[in-house]
Amino acid sequence: MNYTLNQLQIFLKIVQTQSVTKASEELHLTQPAVSIQLRNFQDQFDIPLTEVIGRKIYITDFGREIAKAAEVIIQQVHAINYKTMAYKGQLTGRLKISVVSTGKYVMPYFLSQFMQQHPGIELEMDVTNKQKVIESLENNEVDFALVSILPKNLSIEKLDLLQNKLFLVGNPYKPVENKENVKDFFESLPLIFREKGSGTRQTMEKFINQNHISVLKKMELTSNEAVKQALLAGLGFSIMPLIGIRNELRNNELQIIPMKGLPIKTDWSLIWLKEKKHSPVSEAFLQFLQKQKESIAHETFSWYEKY
Incomplete structure (x- = not known):
């Protein structure tokens, strides 16, 4: 052997x-x-x-x-x-974080400096949809979870890291008929949804229900990247988090369509079980974020403020 x-x-x-x-x-x-x-x-x-x-x-x-x-x-x-x-006197152990799929554009920036300071820490970051993120947290399989919608039936504590903004987005070369009525406007569009269990899907459906919109044309895709590619190809429109489309907006490959009631604003929140007994590693990470989250958000996401 x-x-x-x-x-x-x-x-x-x-x-x-x-x-x-x-x-x-x-x-x-x-x-x-x-x-x-x-x-x-x-x-x-x-x-x-x-x-x-x-x-x-x-x-x-x-x-x-x-x-x-x-x-x-x-x-x-x-x-x-x-x-x-x-x-050698270094902090060691594992840090386990479960992140909703769009959160992959956020979480690495709040981890980078901490991981550089503590090379003895091993990171396990699972990127999946909201339903599975909450399941892993509920089963105490992870130290933290990053979500944009807080779970309703779970006793948690949280630390808000960054505001989340969701806009109606489409291909800039696909003509859009201007309509003042939000309901009429959306009912004329081919809408692209994330899969069930996605936080973005949940936010989009809440907006549609609040405005009593009947969706006649829709497509369902299983990742934020898949939705983005469909938008780039001109297959339809979607309500998307701003955090994931920075380059496409900068390159004029996608456009934000102004609409009453949008953007929808939530927060990217790091959450953990209320009764959670933190390891030295997870406790150190939490203390790091409490001190550094504002400077990280300002230095990394200053472009965010113009939208």
């Missing part, structure tokens, strides 16, 4: 995601690189770890046992790294 730590990590991620493609995305590796490492790892065993039926990969019972052992080994390696850093 001559397998490497890298091969153990790759195999464990494949088991967790049930997909070579998803594993490569989460590990920030190319799919061929992951496939090669999986093959090299499997070649060291006489019993198959996986089997492929059609285009889907399945983990064998033996493969699952190996994955359990791999997880223990990786945890021990992390423990060695933590103890080494701690011996």
Whole structure:
């Protein structure tokens, strides 16, 4: 046996995601690189770890046992790294954050300086839709979550980081008929929605319901990037967070369409369970944000103020 730590990590991620493609995305590796490492790892065993039926990969019972052992080994390696850093007097441990998909344009900027100050900290940031973010928080699987709509049935505490603004957005070359009545205007547009479970979708539907709008033409896409590409192609219009379309506005590839009742304003809030017992790492991050959030917002998002 001559397998490497890298091969153990790759195999464990494949088991967790049930997909070579998803594993490569989460590990920030190319799919061929992951496939090669999986093959090299499997070649060291006489019993198959996986089997492929059609285009889907399945983990064998033996493969699952190996994955359990791999997880223990990786945890021990992390423990060695933590103890080494701690011996040097550095803050060590993991910081786990779940972020709604559009929050990927926000959260990294509030993490960068903190992570540079504490190289012994390992970051796990899961980017997904609002429903899954809240589930991970409720199950106490993460230290914090970043949302733009606060959960109603969960006892939480919060720290507001940045205002969230949502505008009606479309292709600048697609003609729009001017109508003073908001209801008439929207009912004439092909609208593009995010998937169910998305916070942006929830905000958009709330606006539509409040204005008693009947949506006749609509399209549903599963990511903010997919919606943006559809808008760029002229497939329709959508209510989108300003944070994700800075470059497209600057390059005149998208336009904001002035409309009564818009923009919708919420806050990007870091939230955590009210009874949460913070680790030294998460407590240090919270203290860092309380001191630095305003300067980070001003330095990084000053462009935001002109809209």
